[in-house]
Amino acid sequence: MREYKVVVLGAGGVGKSALSVQFSQGIFLDSYDPTIEDSYCKQVDVDGRPCMLEILDTAGVEQFTAMRELYIKNGQGFLLVYSVTDRSSLLELSKLYEQVCRIKGTTTVPIVLAGNKCDLAHARTVPFQEAKHLAHKWGTNSFYETSARTGVHVNDIFVDVVRQIQRRDSASSSSNASTHSASRVPTPTEKHRHTHSAASTIGGYETDRRWSSKRSSGKHSEAGLSTTYSKHKQKKKKAGGLCVIL
Ligand SMILES: Nc1nc2c(ncn2[C@@H]2O[C@H](COP(=O)(O)OP(=O)(O)O)[C@@H](O)[C@H]2O)c(=O)[nH]1
Ligand SMILES: [Mg+2]
Numbered sequence: 586m587r588e589y590k591v592v593v594l595g596a597g598g599v600g601k602s603a604l605s606v607q608f609s610q611g612i613f614l615d616s617y618d619p620t621i622e623d624s625y626c627k628q629v630d631v632d633g634r635p636c637m638l639e640i641l642d643t644a645g646v647e648q649f650t651a652m653r654e655l656y657i658k659n660g661q662g663f664l665l666v667y668s669v670t671d672r673s674s675l676l677e678l679s680k681l682y683e684q685v686c687r688i689k690g691t692t693t694v695p696i697v698l699a700g701n702k703c704d705l706a707h708a709r710t711v712p713f714q715e716a717k718h719l720a721h722k723w724g725t726n727s728f729y730e731t732s733a734r735t736g737v738h739v740n741d742i743f744v745d746v747v748r749q750i751q752r753r754d755s756a757s758s759s760s761n762a763s764t765h766s767a768s769r770v771p772t773p774t775e776k777h778r779h780t781h782s783a784a785s786t787i788g789g790y791e792t793d794r795r796w797s798s799k800r801s802s803g804k805h806s807e808a809g810l811s812t813t814y815s816k817h818k819q820k821k822k823k824a825g826g827l828c829v830i831l
Contacts, residue, residue, distance in 0.1 A: 586628070588637045589747050592656050594681050595666035596674040597644070600701035603733030604666065605642040608743050613734050620644055629740075631747045638743060657688045662695035662746035667716070669700045669730060670708040675716060682723060695749030696725060697742045703730035704737070 593601045597619040606614045609625035622644040628637050641656055657663075663685055667674040678698070686692050698720045700711060713730060720728035727745050729738040 586635050586637050588639055589750050590639050590641070590659060590661045591664060591743065591746055592641045592643060592660035592662070593664045593666060594643055594653075594656075594678075594685075595664075596668075596671070596677045599666045599668040599671065599674045600731075600733045601664075601666050602642050602644075604664070604699065604701060604731060604739055604742070605640050607733045607736060607739045609638075609640060629744070629747075631744050631751070636747055638747065640743070653684070654688060657685050662697075662750045664697050664699055664742055664746060666699045666701050667711070668702045669711045669716075670702050670705050672710045675700070675711050675719065679719070692724065693753070695746050695753055696723065696727065697746045697749075698723070698725070698728040699738075699742045700728070700730040701733060704732040704734050 593605055595601050598617060602618075602621060602623070603614045605623065605625055606612060609627040621642075623642045625640045625642065626637060627640070628635060630636070641660065643653065643656055665678045665681055665685075667678055682696070685694055685696065698716060700713070700716050702708075716730075717728050720726065727749065729742050729745070731738045731742060733739060
């Protein structure tokens with residue numbers, strides 16, 4: 586099955602982890618630990634084709650610039666996330682966008698702009714049109730306002746980026762064929778993160794999560810891991826058939 590490497594980028598606290606977890610596991614993360622960096626795998630059908638998404642939820646971008654370069658090099662599609670309640674988080678994305686284009690050597694990179702926390706209408710500081718304008722400046726219509734809390738447009742942003750990768754691949758199918766192997770090549774950054782994988786069906790999607798115990802850094806890491814893990818242990822009991830691989 587074709588694998589798609591999607592990197593989630595954006596300022597701390599905008600909801601990168603919450604979006605990744607909502608999409609891959611169907612739950613809302615209430616807790617906030619800026620040091621957590623995870624990858625998640627989820628199998629989805631996009632236009633009738635089964636696709637395996639490997640989602641890299643990045644963290645600590647300020648501290649680990651070299652790592653971010655590696656993520657971008659290895660990533661095929663990018664979710665650039667800001668919060669509609671935090672104008673500076675939108676402004677920061679311009680730098681990230683430029684970095685992605687520079688590292689990829691092109692401006693036609695599969696990118697989706699996501700304005701998260703749209704459920705917090707009373708706290709909004711970024712108008713829809715302002716971000717839409719930025720997306721147009723980047724040459725894309727792929728802009729959504731999302732809510733990891735309510736689930737609004739969460740699936741759409743991931744499916745959109747997969748479709749963009751597919752379009753780009755079919756445009757340059759022969760030259761790119763060898764670079765998109767279905768097997769997963771570990772990156773040097775993997776030793777700094779843990780991965781989630783388990784088979785289940787949530788909301789009509791086949792999902793895949795894997796847990797191992799490496800963490801980027803930070804004293805809260807272990808607490809964050811056990812919180813996340815115990816949630817899935819509970820889910821496993823409820824779901825009955827959920828297979829958890831440690
Ligand atoms: N109301 C609301 N809160 C959110 C949403 N997404 C994330 N949050 C909260 O915002 C905080 C930061 O989210 P997190 O995913 O950890 O941000 P990250 O640093 O970008 O990974 C957490 O307390 C989340 O519960 C959302 O869509 N709506
Ligand atoms: Mg996070």
